[in-house]
Amino acid sequence: xxNPLDNQVKHxxxxxxxxxxxxxxxRTAPENVSAWDSLQHLxxxxxxxxxxxIQMQPEEVTDLTSVGAIVTFxxxxxxxxxxx
Amino acid sequence: xxxxxxHIQTEAQDRGDPRASVAHWKRAWKASRSGATANRILREIExxxxxxxxxxxxxxxxxxxxxxPIIPWLRAEALLHDLNLDVDVGGFGSFAHEILADNSELYxxxxxxxxxxxxxxxxxxxxxxxxxxxxxxxxxxxxxxxLRDIETLIAAVRSRTTATLLVTNFDQPAVPCLGLADRxxxxxxxxxxxxxxxxxxxxxxxxxxxHLIDYDGLTARFGRKEWVNExxxxxxxxxxxxxxxxDLASAWVRYLRAVTLPARKVLVTDxxxxxxxxxxxxxxxxxxxxxxxxPGWRYREVQRALLDxxxxxxxxxxxxxxxxxxxxECIDSHPEMLLRSKDxxxxxxxxxxxxxSVDEIARELSVGTDSLVFLDDNPVERENMxxxxxxxxxxxLPEDPAAFAAALRDDTSFDSLVLTEDDRDRNRYxxxxxxxxxxxxxxxxxxxxxxILAQKVTIAPADDRSVVRIAELTRKTNQxxxxxxxxxxxxxxxxxxxxxxxxxxxxxxxxxxxxxxVGVLILRRTDARVEIDTFLLSCRVIGRSLEPAILSYVARxxxxxxxxxxxxxxxxxxxxxxxxTVYSDCGFRKVEQDPEGDTLWRLDLASALxxxxxxxxxxxxVPVHG
Numbered sequence: 001x002x003n004p005l006d007n008q009v010k011h012x013x014x015x016x017x018x019x020x021x022x023x024x025x026x027r028t029a030p031e032n033v034s035a036w037d038s039l040q041h042l043x044x045x046x047x048x049x050x051x052x053x054i055q056m057q058p059e060e061v062t063d064l065t066s067v068g069a070i071v072t073f074x075x076x077x078x079x080x081x082x083x084x
Numbered sequence: 085x086x087x088x089x090x091h092i093q094t095e096a097q098d099r100g101d102p103r104a105s106v107a108h109w110k111r112a113w114k115a116s117r118s119g120a121t122a123n124r125i126l127r128e129i130e131x132x133x134x135x136x137x138x139x140x141x142x143x144x145x146x147x148x149x150x151x152x153p154i155i156p157w158l159r160a161e162a163l164l165h166d167l168n169l170d171v172d173v174g175g176f177g178s179f180a181h182e183i184l185a186d187n188s189e190l191y192x193x194x195x196x197x198x199x200x201x202x203x204x205x206x207x208x209x210x211x212x213x214x215x216x217x218x219x220x221x222x223x224x225x226x227x228x229x230x231l232r233d234i235e236t237l238i239a240a241v242r243s244r245t246t247a248t249l250l251v252t253n254f255d256q257p258a259v260p261c262l263g264l265a266d267r268x269x270x271x272x273x274x275x276x277x278x279x280x281x282x283x284x285x286x287x288x289x290x291x292x293x294x295h296l297i298d299y300d301g302l303t304a305r306f307g308r309k310e311w312v313n314e315x316x317x318x319x320x321x322x323x324x325x326x327x328x329x330x331d332l333a334s335a336w337v338r339y340l341r342a343v344t345l346p347a348r349k350v351l352v353t354d355x356x357x358x359x360x361x362x363x364x365x366x367x368x369x370x371x372x373x374x375x376x377x378x379p380g381w382r383y384r385e386v387q388r389a390l391l392d393x394x395x396x397x398x399x400x401x402x403x404x405x406x407x408x409x410x411x412x413e414c415i416d417s418h419p420e421m422l423l424r425s426k427d428x429x430x431x432x433x434x435x436x437x438x439x440x441s442v443d444e445i446a447r448e449l450s451v452g453t454d455s456l457v458f459l460d461d462n463p464v465e466r467e468n469m470x471x472x473x474x475x476x477x478x479x480x481l482p483e484d485p486a487a488f489a490a491a492l493r494d495d496t497s498f499d500s501l502v503l504t505e506d507d508r509d510r511n512r513y514x515x516x517x518x519x520x521x522x523x524x525x526x527x528x529x530x531x532x533x534x535x536i537l538a539q540k541v542t543i544a545p546a547d548d549r550s551v552v553r554i555a556e557l558t559r560k561t562n563q564x565x566x567x568x569x570x571x572x573x574x575x576x577x578x579x580x581x582x583x584x585x586x587x588x589x590x591x592x593x594x595x596x597x598x599x600x601x602v603g604v605l606i607l608r609r610t611d612a613r614v615e616i617d618t619f620l621l622s623c624r625v626i627g628r629s630l631e632p633a634i635l636s637y638v639a640r641x642x643x644x645x646x647x648x649x650x651x652x653x654x655x656x657x658x659x660x661x662x663x664x665t666v667y668s669d670c671g672f673r674k675v676e677q678d679p680e681g682d683t684l685w686r687l688d689l690a691s692a693l694x695x696x697x698x699x700x701x702x703x704x705x706v707p708v709h710g
Contacts, residue, residue, distance in 0.1 A: 015120035018127055042320050043153040047119045049326035058319040 005052075005078065006071050012047050013067055016040065026068030044070075052078040103137050106163065113160050117330050122156035129168065138168035141344050144195045144247070145171060146179035148206035150321045157333035165341045165496070176321070177206070183237045195247040196572070197343060199336065200237065203299070203323055204254040204277060207233070211276065215261035220271035227276055235287050242291050246574040248343045251288060252299035253281045258308035292551060293574030295343065295501040302335050342499040343572070346560045348477060349451050350429070351393055351498075352442055354460040355404040355411055359387055359423065361485065364406055364414055375420035385489035387422035394427055397507030398498050399449060399514060401430040403441035403458075408433040429514045438465055439472040449514070450623035452562060452659060457497045461485065504553050506600045513624060516597035523596075534629055534699040537594045541630065543605070543637055543704030546587040551576050553601045554589055557620060561604075562659040564631075565620040566652060566666065569606075584609050585617075586641070588704075590634060592625050599624055605638065607645075614642040616652030619666075626662060633696040635670045635687075637704055643689050644706040650687045651675070670694040 010024040017035040019028075030036040036044075045061050048054070048070065054077045064070045109125045129136070141162070145151055155171050162169045172193070174182050179200060182190045190198075205212035207230045211223070218226070234251070241249050260266035260273040267274060281300060288296045303311040306328055313325040324332050356363045360383045361373030374383040394400050400423070404411060411433045415425050425431065430448045432441035438460075446453045454475040460466050466478050477497050481488055500507070520537065527533035546554055555573040562568070571579075579585045590603025602625045606618035616638065621630060642650050652667060667685035668674070671694050676684035687693070696702055 012120050015124045018123065039150075039152045042150070042322065043119050043156075046153055046322075046326040046329060050118065050329075055313065055326075058315045061319070 003071060003075060005075050008051065009048075009067060009071050009074060012044070012051065013070075016044055016047065024067060026071070027066060029066035048074060054078055106137060106166070109160075109163055113163060117157070117160070119153065119156060119329075122160035125160050125163070126156055129163075136168060138163070138166050139344070140168045140170060141197065141340065142170045142193070142195045143172070143340065144174065144190065144193070144198045146174040146182060146190075146198060146200045148177050148179060148202040149323045150176070151201060153322065154324070154329055154333055157329055158336055161330075161333045161337040162340060165337065165345065167337075167340065167344060169340070180233070180237060183240050191244050195245070197250060197340060198241060198245070198247045199250045199252075199297075200241075201252050203252075204256070207254070211273070212257065213261070215273045223271050223276055227280055231280060231283055231287070234284065238287060238291055238294055242294060242574075246293070246572065246578050248572050248574055249291075249294045250297050250339055250343070251284070251294060252297045253284050255300045255303045256308065258311075292548075292577045293572060295339065297336070297339050302332070306331055338496050338499060339501070341496055342501050346556075347500045348398075348457050348497040349455040349560075350399040350401055350445065350449060351390065351457045351459060352401045352403045352445055352476075353390065354462065354465065355402060355406055355415075355433075357461040357485070358459060358488070359383060359390075360414075360418075360421075364411060369410075369414050369418060372414070372418070374418065380420060382485045382488070384420065384422060386485075386492065389489040389492045391422055391427070392493075393498060394423075394511060395508070396498070396503060397510035399429040399511065400427055401445045401449070402428050402433060403438045403445065404433045405435055405438075406433050426515075427511075429511070437472075438469060442469070442473060442476060450563070450626065457495070459492065461488070502552055504556065506553055506556075509600060512597065513599060517624065519596045520594070530629075531699070534697060537596075537628065538699065538701075539628065539630070540593045540701045541633055541637075541703065542591045542593075543588050543634070543641075543702070544591070545705075546576065546580050546589055550589045550601055551580065551587075554587065554604050557601070557604050557622060558618060561620045561622055562657070563623050563662045564626050564666070565618075565660050566616065566663050567618055567655045568657050568660060569618050571618075579606060586645070588641075590621070590630075592628075592630065603630070603634065605634070607638070607642070609642075609645055609647060612646065612648040614645065614647040614650045616650065619652065629697050629700065631666050632670050632694045633700045633702050635666075636694040636696045637702055639687060639689060639693040641704070641706050648689055650689065652685050653682055654685065655680075655682045 010021060013019070013028060014021040014024050017033050017040065019033060030041065041061075041064075045056060045064070049056060052074050054074070060073065064073060105128070109128070112121060113125060145155075151173055155173065159169045159171065172195075174190070179202070182188050208226055210218060210226050211230070215223070238249065238251065241247070254277050256274055256277050262269055262272060266272040269275075277300075285296055288294050310325060311328055312323055316322050316325065353359060359374070361379065362371055364372055374380045374387070376384060390400055412425055412431075415421055415423065430445040432444055434441070438458075442453060442456055442458065446456060452475075453473055457477045457479060458466070458469050459479050459481075460469070461481060466481075469476055470478050479491060479495055481491055523536050524533050527536060544550070551573055555571050555576045558569060558571040558576070576587060580587050586605070586607040586609075588605040588607070589601045590605065591601050592599040592603070602622040604618055604620050605616070608615045608617050619634075621634075639650060652672070654663060654667060656664065670687075671692060672685035672687045674683050675686045
């Protein structure tokens with residue numbers, strides 16, 4: 001919860017899909033957000049890449065199945081590049 | 085992150101002012117360009133649509149690849165130019181069918197612009213990734229097939245809609261299939277694609293209201309290797325890496341701006357620390373910095389960029405706080421200056437507020453202040469201009485003067501996709517114009533001035549050469565314009581084909597030179613009545629008694645065309661005051677006034693017709709009766 005990336009990811013999800021920030025939780029996922037279809041998932045991936053300065057492999061993209069999974073993934077990926 | 089922007093909506097709503105909302109969105113977008121910002125802004129736009137000060141533009145994207153994530157960026161970027169883009173996206177990869185099908189829904193809608201967005205690899209896998217398999221004969225066959233196909237599509241769009249069509253050209257791969265040998269091979273991949281782009285440009289040149297988007301140049305500018313994320317392309321068919329989505333969107337918007345909005349006309353520049361380094365009043369003529377070598381090249385580059393604008397027909401003007409005599413002497417005698425005082429159409433060197441100087445410059449050049457671009461190194465002057473004259477476009481300049489020239493060249497205000505002969509000649513017109521002014525000052529009376537001018541007016545049906553200029557005039561002319569109807573080139577082209585419509589260009593020559601095409605008439609006939617849909621004259625020739633001469637020609641023209649009466653609306657705007665009395669001065673009678681204040685004027689061709697002043701010669705064919 002103290003993870004600063006957590007808040008950033010939730011902001012992005014809220015803005016992209018047009019849902020109130022307070023409704024975004026770790027369990028927020030494509031199956032419970034109507035706007036989160038495959039094209040919007042691509043938009044989300046592009047946004048994560050830009051904001052966190054990372055590049056994702058196609059295999060990784062399909063693993064981003066919820067906000068919680070995204071935070072874990074971005075933390076690992078961006079965290080490692082930040083240490084360089 | 086997002087603290088400022090998340091309050092946009094409430095703040096703007098509190099003010100209840102759509103203009104304030106638009107200003108907020110622009111600031112939010114410039115501060116943080118992202119998909120999230122774009123989506124947030126676009127949701128808010130829906131709430132102010134009815135009173136939006138934005139100009140609506142309907143765009144159809146016909147595409148061979150995924151564009152959906154790009155669209156919000158495109159719409160947000162367009163806001164910076166006060167455009168509200170309404171975007172429809174065609175089916176994935178079905179653009180050819182949509183364009184060619186007999187009952188295609190594409191043509192049921194009224195789009196302002198269609199964008200055909202494709203890449204080389206979508207037209208031909210052979211020319212993209214299998215090039216090494218092909219012998220030259222097959223390569224040429226494939227090249228010709230692709231060009232034939234795209235030409236067919238362009239022709240179909242052109243014949244079935246008046247929308248302006250933008251077509252992306254063929255991009256090159258980062259590394260050609262033949263490797264190092266490619267550029268010197270007899271039939272190399274890069275050479276073939278370059279040739280295809282040359283031929284595509286030729287197709288576009290001969291198709292009215294069709295323009296090229298230099299997609300290849302765009303990928304080159306940002307690096308072909310980095311432009312696409314191949315993994316993403318293979319899985320999602322997105323042609324652009326996340327880092328370049330904004331670059332693609334702003335490039336497209338630059339073209340959309342150029343086809344929907346008129347280019348600005350005048351660049352007003354400062355002198356000290358802008359055209360040269362240092363302060364003339366303190367450093368003196370020998371102390372200021374400008375020249376071919378370091379460090380003066382920075383300022384010489386700015387002058388070179390201004391000179392290029394000048395060659396394209398942009399007028400240059402000076403607004404500087406300096407001693408006038410000293411500054412003019414410097415401009416004309418400093419050996420390293422590229423620009424001289426003759427290159428400037430208007431000069432204000434004094435100690436006044438620059439807002440006042442730009443007002444005077446606009447008046448002297450007969451343009452609105454919304455046609456001006458302001459170049460000044462001083463952030464305080466820039467902010468003053470932004471606040472006092474928000475309609476003037478103020479260039480955002482970087483700190484480093486070495487980057488001034490690039491910022492100037494990259495600005496979109498002067499963008500136009502076609503350079504007409506009139507653009508190239510514009511500065512000559514204004515030089516002649518100064519001589520005319522001098523003659524006017526010397527003349528005792530107006531009639532005497534008209535005698536000296538000895539104007540010759542030639543009125544001719546629109547042809548392929550003049551349609552570009554005619555459309556441009558309908559979009560740019562604000563003052564002597566009876567109805568201020570704006571037409572795209574494609575729409576003018578369609579009117580030319582219409583038997584019930586006459587589209588005429590008005591060219592004016594005088595003793596001091598050829599003014600070029602400076603007027604437009606669009607006449608619509610219904611039985612024995614002709615309506616003047618459009619009558620406009622460029623500000624270049626205002627106040628020269630041309631109106632009665634042209635309307636007397638119109639009367640004769642309409643009589644021969646089989647009409648008994650001519651009618652025309654005057655639709656007042658904030659700028660066309662000079663047009664208010666044209667019809668009454670020429671013997672038309674007011675017959676109608678609608679609630680908006682528009683008035684309809686009528687001339688009975690059986691009654692006294694307007695007469696051509698004796699000093700004006702008028703030439704023009706009249707139609708064969710029928």
